[in-house]
Amino acid sequence: MSQVVGFFIYDEFQTVDLAGPLDAFATVNELLAPREAYKLITLSADVIPVRSESGLKTLADDTIARCDVLDMLVIIGGRGCQKVIHNQSVMAHLQRVAANSKRVVSICTGAFIVAALFPERTLTLSTHWNFTEQLATQFPHVTVESEKLFVQSEEVYSSGGLTAGIDLSLSIIAQDHGAAMAQQVAQYMVMYVRRSGDQRQYSSLLSAQQTLSQRFQGAIDFIQDNIDKPLSVELLAEQASLSPRHFRRIFTDKMGLSPMRFVQHVRLEKAKNLLCTTNLSIAQISVMTGFGSPPLLSRKFTQAYSVNPTQFRENFTLEAK
Known part of the structure; x- marks a missing residue:
């Protein structure tokens, strides 16, 4: 009925x-x-x-x-x-x-x-x-x-x-x-990802695109395209054609957090999406998000969300059921 x-x-x-x-x-x-x-x-x-x-x-x-x-x-x-x-x-x-x-x-x-x-x-x-x-x-x-x-x-x-x-x-x-x-x-409906209720209304990437000038767009795109690779302030500064010191100062002033802390936020957001929308293992997700190993992903994830990746996925599955 x-x-x-x-x-x-x-x-x-x-x-x-x-x-x-x-x-x-x-x-x-x-x-x-x-x-x-x-x-x-x-x-x-x-x-x-x-x-x-x-x-x-x-x-x-x-x-x-x-x-x-x-x-x-x-x-x-x-x-x-x-x-x-x-x-x-x-x-x-x-x-x-x-x-x-x-x-x-x-x-x-x-x-x-x-x-x-x-x-x-x-x-x-x-x-x-x-x-x-x-x-x-x-x-x-x-x-x-x-x-x-x-x-x-x-x-x-x-x-x-x-x-x-x-x-x-x-x-x-x-x-x-x-x-x-x-x-x-x-x-x-051609949605990029099905989001859980615990996710924020706006992403770190979107916030950065709204806050930072066009000159920084190359750095933001570089983060998004290379989130699974080792990233450094030097690499990001190069995308914006600035010295690492100048890049770090402007980025931190505009965003309220350092470039590498921002990278971690983006990695964690991607990890949440993958946990909710795929059956990939924690080990696979840790590699795809640039954390490299499950213990590091688990530690950073728990610090940010007060629940480890496995528990987060289980909670999302129970919500869906």
């Missing part, structure tokens, strides 16, 4: 927050056809088109007032979320539907609406990293995860911004249909 999943949208919703998860669940239906795993519907406050932040007009399948029971209520994020919170009639209907849903899911700033739906509950929520302080201030009863891609708090699931909604959807798909199905969906 298929699960009924309702996506609540409103004026100034975020298009990717809807399209990403919607396509992820729809892909399961395609892969299982003719069986329908999820019956997907869109819901809004009125029987009129709503306009997304980017200007896309969408006519929902039904209104939240006419909605009875859902297996999963998915609340999409967007600039218009605050207006929804202050609409007492809409919030009353959302509370009724949420109370009868097996899962309540928020994407990005949809967490603000979810927090308002459960004022008496102590929830742990994730949202877009740019809005975590606002969420914590506006809703003191909520524990906000500022870095995690997604979290689960009993029947309430929440994700960080934009593409993190796809990662959360894949995690739910894994719970319902197994990790292999989630992996198939990720491959079908």
Whole structure:
């Protein structure tokens, strides 16, 4: 029997927050056809088109007032979320539907609406990293995860911004249909990697690309392309056409950590991805990430994440199951 999943949208919703998860669940239906795993519907406050932040007009399948029971209520994020919170009639209907849903899911700033739906509950929520302080201030009863891609708090699931909604959807798909199905969906959607909830919303590489000047881009690309090889400040400085001393000083000033500490962060992020998405041995991963030996990888990994690589992989597998 298929699960009924309702996506609540409103004026100034975020298009990717809807399209990403919607396509992820729809892909399961395609892969299982003719069986329908999820019956997907869109819901809004009125029987009129709503306009997304980017200007896309969408006519929902039904209104939240006419909605009875859902297996999963998915609340999409967007600039218009605050207006929804202050609409007492809409919030009353959302509370009724949420109370009868097996899962309540928020994407990005949809967490603000979810927090308002459960004022008496102590929830742990994730949202877009740019809005975590606002969420914590506006809703003191909520524990906000500022870095995690997604979290689960009993029947309430929440994700960080934009593409993190796809990662959360894949995690739910894994719970319902197994990790292999989630992996198939990720491959079908041409995702580079299926990320676990414990991963940060933004990577070290992305942060470096945003923070450092174009002159350093050669060094960043060199790190990414040679992460399995021995790297030194001298090698990286050469890519930026700077002396090692000058390179180290500017890099540390801009990033808040030394070049070699940054390299270690990138290596650990790649190790986490490989642990989650492959069956490679710890020895193989230690070589591919430049640590060279399992003991060194295990020591650095445990120092960073308070769990060794084997335990991290087991935890991820249990989450998927």
